Amino acid sequence: MTLANQTDAETQTIFEHLAELRYRLVRIVVTVALTTMVSFFFAERVVQLLLYPAGGLIDKLRVQSPPETIANFMRVSLVVGIAIASPIIMYHIVRFLAPGLKPNEKRWLYSTLPFIAGLFLVGAGFAYFVVLPAMLPFLFAFGNSVAEPEWRMDYYLPFVAQMLLAAGVIFEMPLVVFFLAKIGVVNHRMLIKYWKHALLIIFVAAAIITPTPDPFNQLLVAIPMILLYMLSIILARFA
Secondary structure, three states: OOHHHHHHHHHHHHHHHHHHHHHHHHHHHHHHHHHHHHHHOOHHHHHHHHHHHHOOOOOOOEOOOOOHHHHHHHHHHHHHHHHHHHHHHHHHHHHHHHHHOOHHHHHHHHHHHHHHHHHHHHHHHHHHHHHHHHHHHHHHHOOOOOOOOOOEHHHHHHHHHHHHHHHHHHHOHHHHHHHHHHOOOOOHHHHHHOHHHHHHHHHHHHHHHOOOOOHHHHHHHHHHHHHHHHHHHHHHHHO
16 A cells, blocks of 8 residues: 555544544434433422432522523533433443454443443432432531521532532442453552552542532542542452
């Protein structure tokens, strides 16, 4: 093959990849748009469910402008729509990445996908039933002798959604590390060697996720992350 023909072949491959990326992105956007529109009809019920972790401390959220309620309902609908469409989103991402993987790497990727989705649900459930019910009453009661808490909708809903999303992603860490160890990107020795760096990153992440600098809420988030990192080391050793 001449140099000119080789360049044409490489250029054609690049354009094929870009066309494939466009194909996948268009279908992801259309899917999310459809699931978001459907979710809007159930947005009020979802907001009521998001009030549950507050333990009855909040009857209704406060709004300060006429369009604030519908704007927040649309945000909630978008988050729920993305959650519903996540299996299809994951499918298109995997289909785009699969051609660049070896057969055994594809096999491990496909086999870990259901467990990764399951761990995301476990993490979100942990935040919903354990972390938030402990964190929200603490934040509600803190300083209430000098300030009356009136939580606004456009602050409360993004905060709860952020906690659920962060916990879901964090709980996926062991299986992601397991897959990376299977394809040779990381190993258990590397994870053990850099455990101090990982500990620092965990506490920084916990400080970013939690809204206050108090050690109680930070430890509430950091301790599960540390345990998950230890589990990641064990799984990487088996991998």
